[in-house]
Amino acid sequence: MDQLRHRENRLLSTLSRETLALLEPELKETSAMQGAVFLEPGDSIDRVYFPQSGMISLLIVSREGDTVEVSTVGREGALGLHRGLGGRRSFTRATVQIPGRFSTIAAHAFERISLNSASLRDMITLYTEMLLEEALQLAACNAIHDASSRLCRWLLQCADHINSPQLPLTQEFLAQMLGVRRTTVTLLAQELQKRGAVKYSRGKMTILNRKMLEDDACECYEVMQRQRLAFNPGVNW
Amino acid sequence: MPMYYFCLHDSEDVVDAEGTELPDLDAARNHATQVARELMFKRDGMLERSWSQWTMWVRDHSGEVLLSLQLGHVEKDNRPTGGDQSNPAGTKNSP
Numbered sequence: 215m216d217q218l219r220h221r222e223n224r225l226l227s228t229l230s231r232e233t234l235a236l237l238e239p240e241l242k243e244t245s246a247m248q249g250a251v252f253l254e255p256g257d258s259i260d261r262v263y264f265p266q267s268g269m270i271s272l273l274i275v276s277r278e279g280d281t282v283e284v285s286t287v288g289r290e291g292a293l294g295l296h297r298g299l300g301g302r303r304s305f306t307r308a309t310v311q312i313p314g315r316f317s318t319i320a321a322h323a324f325e326r327i328s329l330n331s332a333s334l335r336d337m338i339t340l341y342t343e344m345l346l347e348e349a350l351q352l353a354a355c356n357a358i359h360d361a362s363s364r365l366c367r368w369l370l371q372c373a374d375h376i377n378s379p380q381l382p383l384t385q386e387f388l389a390q391m392l393g394v395r396r397t398t399v400t401l402l403a404q405e406l407q408k409r410g411a412v413k414y415s416r417g418k419m420t421i422l423n424r425k426m427l428e429d430d431a432c433e434c435y436e437v438m439q440r441q442r443l444a445f446n447p448g449v450n451w
Numbered sequence: 452m453p454m455y456y457f458c459l460h461d462s463e464d465v466v467d468a469e470g471t472e473l474p475d476l477d478a479a480r481n482h483a484t485q486v487a488r489e490l491m492f493k494r495d496g497m498l499e500r501s502w503s504q505w506t507m508w509v510r511d512h513s514g515e516v517l518l519s520l521q522l523g524h525v526e527k528d529n530r531p532t533g534g535d536q537s538n539p540a541g542t543k544n545s546p
Contacts (some may be wrong), residue, residue: 395471397471401467408465
């Protein structure tokens with residue numbers, strides 16, 4: 215397979231031709247349906263996934279079985295990337311939220327190749343640092359921002375992840391993302407629809423007015439977008 | 452379990468068409484209060500009207516209004532919320 219398909223993933227696309235060529239013989243392609251689980255908390259990471267499309271959710275599962283989403287991985291990122299630095303366990307559940315295609319590599323092969331490639335290790339470190347920055351921002355966001363502006367931020371981020379204004383997201387999932395009751399999301403989505411910002415029909419949210427969502431989203435959207443851009447400027451690793 | 456629908460009412464309605472299955476009216480009252488708090492957290496109003504102008508109606512499947520909750524009377528809780536903490540032990544449902 216040529217490198218083009220793998221370069222649909224923006225993390226892989228930032229790698230130099232030579233570095234990607236090291237990974238290429240080991241990279242496979244797979245697709246996954248909504249709800250497919252790649253990792254459970256505590257699992258040792260045995261594969262690394264680079265989405266070409268679709269979106270993976272990272273969820274914290276409480277003892278009572280409640281789940282809250284803490285991060286998302288789309289074509290700008292990878293799942294389990296830090297496994298390249300050595301044996302690692304997942305502390306979240308990773309599940310496919312929006313179906314898509316993934317470039318994937320066995321963890322032991324990824325680790326072996328990373329050991330011999332400084333540019334790959336740099337990518338892993340920088341990406342992991344960016345995830346930490348995002349997690350810190352998100353912790354603050356959940357504590358200080360209202361549900362409506364957080365909903366706007368999530369919708370924009372999801373649209374960025376999958377590069378489409380049509381988001382196949384259920385209200386149950388949105389409630390999980392925001393850590394609020396499903397009824398709350400229904401009412402907030404209704405409000406956005408009345409204002410003409412989105413259109414919601416069973417299981418699908420479509421962004422009609424991006425500018426309106428940007429104005430209503432909390433500042434965290436801009437901050438996190440800036441972090442991603444700073445990380446992913448198309449440098450030639 | 453019966454279905455309950457939680458709609459916001461002012462000069463126009465913000466409708467919950469999905470509904471939530473709950474064991475009884477007490478649980479519906481508690482759910483309404485929690486949803487009101489989640490909506491009002493760190494926010495002054497909705498659709499350019501302050502919370503005091505909004506009422507939440509809890510309806511049953513036939514559309515009959517079983518409860519109404521004036522949002523202006525709900526005690527705001529600006530502590531961070533998260534997860535589903537419906538009816539924590541010791542919570543009283545009526546004032």
